[in-house]
Amino acid sequence: MASFFRKQIAAKLGEALQHSEDAFIPALTAVPVLKKQNAADFKLSVSTLRMNGILPTSGDVQLQAENLATQLKQDSVLEHIFADRGAIHFKVNNKLLVQLLEPFGKGEDEKFGLSSDLFDTLKRGTTLVEYSSPNIAKKFHAGHLRSTIIGNFIANLKQSLGNNVIRMNYLGDWGMQFGLLGAGFGQFGCQEKLKESPLQHLFEVYVRVNKEAEHNEGLKEAARDFFRQLEQHESQALSLWQQLREITVKEYQHVYKRLGVHFDIYSGESFHQNQAQEVVQQLQSRGLLTKSKKGTGVVDLSPDRDMGSLCTVVRSDGTTLYITRDLAAAVDRKEKYNFDEMIYVTDKSQSNHFQQLFQVLLAMGHSWADRCHHVPFGLVQGMKTRTGEVVFLEDVLDEARARMLQNMSQSKTTKEMNNPEDTAEKVGISALIVQDFKGPLQSDYKFDWDRMLQAQGDTGVFLQYTHARLCSLIQRNDGLEAATFESSVLIEQACIAILQHLLRYDEILYQSAQDLQPKHLVNFLLKLCHLVASAHRELPVKGSPQHVAQARFRLFSAACSVLANGMRILGITPVDKM
Template sequence: MACFFRRIVAQQLVKICGQSENVFIPLISAVPVSKKQSLGDLRVSVNSLVQNGVDLPHDDLQTNTETLAKQIKQNAVVEDIITGRGIIYFRLNKLILAQKLLKQLHSDPERFGLKSELLTHLQSGTTLVEFSSPNVAKKFHAGHLRSTIIGNFISNLKKALGKEVIRVNYLGDWGMQFGLLGAGFEQFGSQEKLKSQALEHLFQVYVQVNREAERDESLRQAAAEFFRRLEQKEPQALLLWKQFMEITVEEYKRIYKRLGVHFDHYTGESFYQSQTQNVLEDLKTKHLLKTTEKGTSVVDLSDAGDMSSYATLARSDGTSLYLTRDIAAALDRKRRFDFDEMIYVTDKSQTVHFQHLFHILTAMGHQWANRCAHVAFGRVQGMSTRRGEVIFLEDVLEEARNRMLDNMRQSSTSKALEDPEETAEKIGISALIIQDFKGPLMSDYKFEWDKVLQAQGDTGVFLQYTHARLCSLLSKYSHEKECSDFSPLMDNRSVCILQHLLRYDEILLQSETDLQPRHLVNFLMTLCHLVASAHRELPVKGSSAQVAQARLCLFSGCRSVLASGMRILGITPVDKM
């Protein structure tokens, strides 16, 4: 509903400056809530007007600002115009602000902020997101957890904004490490253990064969031989590989379900192995593939064409590399899904790999490569469980749930719950997600369980507590009539909340622009703090019916926005805790 207020301001600017409303609407933003609240609710930078083609009469920025401000007329919606340093502020009619925002929140809570004119240009097309992507039989470490929740956030956000989203889990199931696993299982593996503790047993085999291969040349040769058998599609090797893949996917599906994450497609590097020869042939035809003295096949990446920088796509024996398979995967996905954009979510150590991938695709003539992006993230230190080092994602989820369950049992404010373990798991996952999303994704951070699960501060526990508290309040007064008089919401605390809600569409746009969840996390945390203050200062109990109805309407709107934002982040809101 912020677009209604932007349009009113934009119409004024159109009369003075020409251009169209569509030019001005993206330039008008809501002022972040502050303790002073001395400025307006909306603002526009005069510099941004000039940069977007508005011709102003003066060279001096402040003179232009004051000249423009004098020409803008007050009306029923814009009550005052204030100038700052190169910025024009617009103070809105608070009653109209409350009416417009809260009526839309009541009539269409799920789509609040998502219908804004700021976002309409985003609402089309197909986005393919590749994320999580663990390696078969290797430990699902903190990096894979980060990729899983970040990719899920990006997918949720794109879908909320109107995109068709395709979620892909690209499993590492090929290469020499798989040769090691196959050879190791033939020597150390047990079909019985594979049935009872599949992933853990495969990981144990992988660790053992790596250790043995360091001092046993015959094992390394057996691994190379197993991989050759795979590439040549030898039936027994393929049967074992297929068994590992099916077990892995089924196990991960069960664990992803706990996280509230799903995938539309599970594929592996192996799927594209047969297509790598076509990639190499295509590169040869386009005179992009060169052979080094060592016999490896490479693509020159240097600007000068002097091979000062290059990427290897095939070994001297002709076997493909990870990059070759990624090129084949990108080409196949474009053919199958005709995506408008493709986003890869991996840790920052793979930044150069994706630069090479996009460079080669562009050199091959695929202009859609400039609509491919790599969302990189940093490393997590210190994530371990009471059992020791984390091996699988499930260990992390168990730890989060059990620690949260302990905290809930010790808390005097905990409610009686039908399924305390399920609630503890949802809150524990919330805590993991918020801890991860608070800062820039590229940053490394130290993980500390006690800080993650704190009830105070900007944590997932505080976020869930605020939502549950609002649910409890609204449930208690569910018999109250719908609000028709918003005049009791003209106090400073209510106005702060309304002004903050005015920014929701901008926050979604900012999140979509740089694919960073911290903007949405900060917005929701600020809303939680504003709600906590409103709980103290704006009681429903003991107030007149008119005041109670208005305040309940405000709290209901806050709960809707909290729930909407939490779901985009990948968090399931709880009603009680």
């Protein structure tokens, strides 16, 4: 229905300005719902029309808006058109606005907002998303939480908009860090401890070997030697590497399952060790590889080729680096999956690495490197559990569940449920995700347990509480849904406010698809919850005349569906009771 209104407005504008209707659809925005009654549902900024060459760039903006508004005639769909602050505003007939709820009685709840004309401008195809990507043989660090949940959101969003999505976990399972662990395990490792608590033991070995290597040149040399053995496929080194890789992936899968995250492919640096050498040869044959004074192999990325910006791709001993394997991985993925775009999700400290990666790929003649993107994110500060410093993600998930369980046991509104631990886990993870997604991804943020788990305020707990409350209302009024829906009875401002807000859903998804920021969807869903809370107080279902109760039931059911759909895109599993 939002699409229908946009088309109607675009047709009027197209006729008045002698321009294609398609030019206006992405430029129209739904007006956010304010506390005071909204005067309009959609608006179009004159500055946008000037920028797109549709209106002259000279002259007073407000005057242009007024002139254009007078050319557009009101009708049965658009009951009010006016100019204000350099924009043209459009008020939709409320009787038609209520028809937004029509699809919800026909089993089309999950499709709501997804067939919008807005998405016609988005390129669809195969999207490969690389995210999480921890280093094997280390416990899943809390810092990996951001990459995992952001990547999962991007994959969910792209999939919901009709892309074929490949979810890839690219494990750090090669390189000097593994050489250090391999050498360290030989000295400090114990197979018994490895069976009992695999990642805990490997973490202890890794910490110890790093500490020892600081002042032990022999150990550093042993690490370099172990990595050389790996690159030369020496059987003993490969056997240990294989064992530690399998153990780690198995342990990670347990954590991913708790987060509701899955991958189509577990790849890793090791997959591309041979291809990395091929990349080096290709760089050489293209005349892109030169030797530095230190004897390393470098690619000159400076515009004037004056060695001002160097990318090192080979160590002086001939072994490959992380970027060499990344180059090989990118080329291999393009050949295997023929992606239309590839998205890497890592922290912002790696921005320079990806800039160099894409530049080298372009220099090698791979024009598709322009369709590779890095989504950087900031750091989480102060993530600690009751026991002190947090090292591992599982500790964070356990803590979130325990705290949520305690909050639920102390709340008077908590319902009886079969598995309170499972509910506490889902709600705790929602709280983690929403706290993480509320601001711009590139910003660092301060982790705050108490604020994150509040039931009031803009939190994941509030989203889940609203969803559970709506599910309870639907369950209590089971059988009320009518075959004939009398939309004309939904006249109260609390109803109209929810409908006006739902008009924005496709636009929010469109905006999210363009900048890959989850904050738009988070803030949309939180606002929906606040509007639902007001409507819940003002518009009782039980005790109202049947036709009114049925219409309100449809309104709350629609809000529940959109809330659940949006939560799933964010990577949150909605709960029905809490």
